[in-house]
Amino acid sequence: MSDETTGAETSHEERTELVRAQSRRGGPGGGRGPMGGMGMPTEKAMNFGGSLKRFAGYLRAERLRVVAVVLVTVGSVVAAVAGPKLLGNATNVIFEGATGSLLGRYLPAGTTADQAAAALRAQGQDTQADMVASMHGLVVGQGIDFHRLAVLLGWVLAVYVLSAVLMWLSGWITTTVVQHTVRRLRDEVEGKLHRLPLSYFDRQQRGEILSRVTNDIDNVAQSMQQTLSQMINSILTVVGVLAVMFWISPLLAVIALATVPLSVWLAATIAKRSQPQFIKQWATTGRLNAHIEEMYTGHSLVKVYGHQQRAIDTFDQENEELYGASFRAQFISGTIQPAMGFVGNLNYVIVAVVGGIKVASGSLSLGDVQAFIQYSRQFTQPLTQLASMMNLLQSGVASAERVFELLDADEQTPDAGAAGPERVRGRVAFEDVSFSYVPDKPLIEHLDLVVEPGQTVAIVGPTGAGKTTLVNLVMRFYDVDGGRITLDGVDTRDMPRATLRSQVGMVLQDTWLFKGSIEENLRYGVADGRTVDEDEFLEAARATHVDPFVRTLPDGYATLLDDEGSSVSAGEKQLLTIARAFLADPPILILDEATSSVDTRTELLVQHAMNALREGRTSFVIAHRLSTIRDADLILVMEHGSIVEQGTHDDLLASGGAYARLYESQFAGAATEEETEQSPVG
Structure with a gap:
């Protein structure tokens, strides 16, 4: 199929009515309006828990790696938790050695800790005696045991190195999990876009859709990357540190735990206030991207009509709203960390105060208090990290929900399992067909039409009459509400869409070229499995008058086009799309104002080529310039979705009806313009 399917949309008036109707009935997203993300209700509370749970479901495919992350993180946390205790033992060695040296001035060398404590009590120094009694490794006069100290410091270095290596490994596995998960999410979104009906894209701004499939998915990936491994590490660290704290001193552990409810309350309160701002931030981002995309695509018309200032004002308004929402979201969520820091x-x-008292009383060693203070830091730090990650998590879940809304949009009806005709002859029949874009405003009612193989049918009528709608129904861009459309006697709804569309070549008024060479663009419509040799390729290019202007380009058919096709003129782009349809060699042709952008001389040449191409093919030609369809086998005149006249050019002119009036108005207008140009200037 060599078509511009992306351009096969309803007329402007039809789309406008569709948008208005969707606004009245709430749109596909359940009361969200016709513009999807633009109508996103920022006041609506997001289903944070449900969206988070749904996204967590995407991790099931990576459960083995997630288990590996947990196990590796457990090893890293155990090593990190062991470090302060070993360092505290090293501190005890230094403190006991220093105290033993100091007591050597008053007591005989070799006196044990218990003997030294008894001597101090005899002198009435009970507090000092209690402290010395807790130093089980103290020997008066021995000094610092550097060998034991070196061994302990070696273990400290080893466990911290092990913790760092395991944390690096955890980060590597986490990155793999995140990228695999996001890749599957992107694949799911890409597949969803291909299953969405054309009506969905009629209701959406392109920039809004692009924002969901790029910005929002990237934000999900970044949030997941930064929170998954760190969250597991923080939770395990809290559990491990808390266990060791209770082992060292239950009293100090209870004191440390007493601040947890305050921390949780602060984090929950702040998160509740920041979440609506994150929703508004990403909704506004979508609107701003949509505006930028529209203004960039139509920047020439914006300048022609002098609407630069209006575009700037709209941008400033959306940008200011995004600034306000982003500032409030980041500022409010950013207060979590300093609040948690204060509690820590x-x-x-x-x-520190209670620990110092316990050291003085001899119930704890100095090394244990030092380790406990480190543990209290390790205990509050992951709590602070968990709280500070809430803003990332909220932002990521807000983006995930916007992606889920796209994934939950209503899809087009599934393809039927039946195949189409073995050999397509091209007989198209409309049997009592009725269709409307919105239920309360019928557009086509009880239409009957038969187009025999090889016939050329021209469709004319005023804007909004339903001409493009007719061919959209043939292509199954929309399905009929009543009746049926058959191809060689087979209901098109019983045929896979790809099978149906592979039999049709379509050229639209809105040209579409992709980034690549001219030859790649022309061969785009060639069906898979079919080969086109150089002679056939050049024959199609010459027949559509593409070859002469391509030969003038420096690289010929290898000339690269950008995604807007800005390196060629509008008429040349239309010739390229016509050549693409010619090269596809389909049994059915649809030409929707296919020569609207070419000059009169080229149009005559293309008309001759199209007449040759249409030989033996069923053709639907939508035209406003009636001079281009004189040779059509059948001309349909449409008004308000109905066929009011049909016949040949001569028969319709002779009948003096709607077609004759349209024909006369065009040529009368041309005559008037010619007389005006020839009249002398006053």
């Missing part, structure tokens, strides 16, 4: 510092002060 409060906890640190309380632990």
Whole structure:
């Protein structure tokens, strides 16, 4: 199929009515309006838990890697948790050695800790005696045991290196999990876009759709990357540190835990206020991207009609709204970390004071208090990290929900399993066909039409009469509401869409070229499995008068086009799309104002080529210039979705009806213009 399917849309008036009707009935997203993301209700509370649970379901395919992340992180956390305790033991060695040296001035060398404590009590120094009694490794006069200290410091270095290596490995596995998951999400979105009906894209701004499939998915990936591994690490660290804290001192552990409810309350309160702002931030991002995309695509017309300032004002308004929503979201969620930091510092002060008292009383060693203070930091730090990750998580889930809304959009009806005719002859029949874009406004009612193989049918009528709708129904861009359309006696709804469309070549008024060479663009319509040799390729190019202007280009058919085709003129782009349809060699042709952008001389040449191409093929030609369809086998005149006249050019002129009036108005207008040009200027 060599068509511009992306351009096969309804007329402007039809799309406008469709948008208005969807606004009245709430659109496909359930009361969200015709513009999807543009109508996204920022005041609506997001289903945070449900969306998070749904996204977590995407991790099931990576469950083995997720288990590996957990196991590796457990090893890293165990090593990290062991570090402060080993470092505390090293501190005890230093403190016991220093204390033993100090006591050597008053007590005999070799005195044990218990003997030294008894001597101090005899002197009435009970507090010092309690502290010395807790130093089980103290020997008066021995000094610092550097060998034992070196061994402990070696273990400290080993466990911290092991923790860092395991954390690096955890990060590597996490990256693999995230990228695989997001790749599957992108694949699902890409597949969904191909299953959505044309009506969905009629209701959406392209920039809004692009924002969902690019910005939002990227934000999901970044949020997931930054939170998954860190969240697991933080949770395991809290559990591990808490266990060791209770082992060292239940009293200090309870004191540390007393601040947790305050931390949770602060984080939940702040997150509740920031979440609506994240929703508004990404909704506004979609609107701003849609506006930028529209203004960039139509920048020439914006300048022609002098609407630069209006475009700038709209941009400024949307940009200001995005700034406000982003600022509020980031500022409010950003207060979580300093609030948690304050609670952590409060906890640190309380632990330090109580720990110092317990060291003085001999119930804890100095090394244990030092380790506990480190653990209290390790305990509050992951809590702070978990709280600070809430803004990333909220932002990611907000984006995920926007992607899920796209994935949940109503799809076109599935293809039937039956195949089409073995050999397409091209007989197209409309049997009592009725169709409307919106239920309360019928457009086509009880239409009957038979187009025999090889016939050329021209469709004329005023804008919004339903001409493009007719061919859209043939292509099954929309399905009929009543009756049926058959191809060689087979209901098109019983045929796979790809099978049906592979039999049709379509050239639209809105040309579409992709980024690539001219030859690649021309061969785009050639069906898979069919080969086109150089002679056939050049024959199609010459027949459509593409070859002469391509030969003037520096690289000929290898000339690269950008995605807008800006390196060739509008008429040349239309010639390229006509050549693409010629090269496809389909049994059915649809030409929707296919020569609207070419000059009069080229149009005559193309008309001759199209007449030759239409030989033996069923052709539907939509035209406003009636002079181009004189040779059509059948001319249909449409008004308000109905065929009001049909016949040959001569028969319709002789009848003096709607076609004759249209024909006379065009040529009368041309005559008037010619007389005006020839009249002398006053």
